[in-house]
Amino acid sequence: MAETGPEGGAAAALTGALVQYPSRARPVGPLDLTVAAGEIVALVGASGAGKSTVLRLLAGLEVPTGGTVFRRPGRGRTGFVFQNATLMPWADALANVALPLALSGVSPERSRHRATEALAAVGLGDRTDARPDQLSGGMAMRVSLARALVTAPDLLLLDEPFAALDSVTRRRLIEDLHRLWASRTPRPAIVFVTHDVEEAVYLAGRVIVLDAATGRPVADLVSPGPLPRPASWRTDPAWRNAVEVVASALAATMDAAA
Template sequence: MADQPAPVARLSDAVVRYPARSVGPIDLTVQPGDILAIVGASGAGKSTALRLLAGLERPDQGQALTTPGRTGLVFQAPTLMPWASALDNVALPLDLARIPRVQARDRAAAALAAVGLGDRLDARPHQLSGGMAMRVALARALVDRPALLLLDEPFAALDSVTRRRLIEDLHRLWVEGAPRPAVVFVTHDVDEAVYLAARTVVLDAATGAVAAAVASPGVLPRPAEWRLDPAYRTAVETVAAALAATMEAAT
């Protein structure tokens, strides 16, 4: 039997203690090329898990391990530099890595073209719609070809049509990756989680520990009309029921 590849990231019995409560223990493994969604009630610890995976926070107990390689981050807001063009915003990680300016701008332009903004290189953030600004943030996260892409409810403030388009774009960019990045996506939207990810992890509302893990049926990216597939609806209801159970137990 061939050896299993080393995981991109892993949380093992990870606990973070805050003044008012503790989150965990969380056990979570992210394999290369995996797409994982994390759902949970507000305050369950979804963003904590993401920060642990990103190395932005260390556990007070247990381990948070990541393999060497770049990590891309997309937050709930695009967090773009308001004075800079879309091109310069996307090139920022390359500038910080001291990539030569011409090469960095060429790669940033290609990343913007990949998210459908090849004609908006010079646009400032205030000239972009919310969906466009989030595309710029996604291009910036991917321009450095990360091994791990972490997204913290990036589409929450967008309308449903724009959200669907961006999910399709994310699937396309994942397919085109060489190699494909592992993706961890935090969301409140159960339908979005099941559609986007190969599996969905439900965090316990009271503790933040993993309460359930549900595999999504079918292949990625999704075929047309997959949301009408009964297997998709069954998976959505399974995740929703697991989420509801954790919330009821916490009351």
């Protein structure tokens, strides 16, 4: 359906968006979701609830069966980080990060310069010539993040990008993501899909729980405290309470679908 804008302050929005898959008895949706400019939103839900469908709709990779999708017009406005790093195996980190700029017609010199800055921002300024098989999983994901940020998008979509990483690396990458988000002017809106409730509450200012059967948002919960998080925030009782509230909402949707 047509991409229409609901309001000037939104980075993206779904209005009554519905997706019918041939292999699925019930459609995903209808979905109503507005992501404000500069906010961080986490999506949680059971497997198959439609979390990735929401991201694909917001990215323009999926066309809704019904309803509308709003995204800000213009190439490079949306960045996408997948669960796997999806890097070109034959190219070095610099070429991988510069790819979106090259595809947009940016000159090779300017593309290399901006890609070098993006890699330095994610802590890989000394690995510009490394190929993907020379990088750890965490490093490869940093390259993927740099590639998504190199166009300075208004909207950054992340589909469980840290799921395959160990807990220490995941924590470090979340801190890096907060730092990169806070350093941008204006700050991009971020929509982050995860199965990890603690990760969702820590990362986002707002956590949306999707119904296990329909994919509709059934809970929209504020995650308390400032972003980026202070060093001791995981020990704050407010964080633990928020985790339990989200976990209970998620369990309720799964019980209802069982």
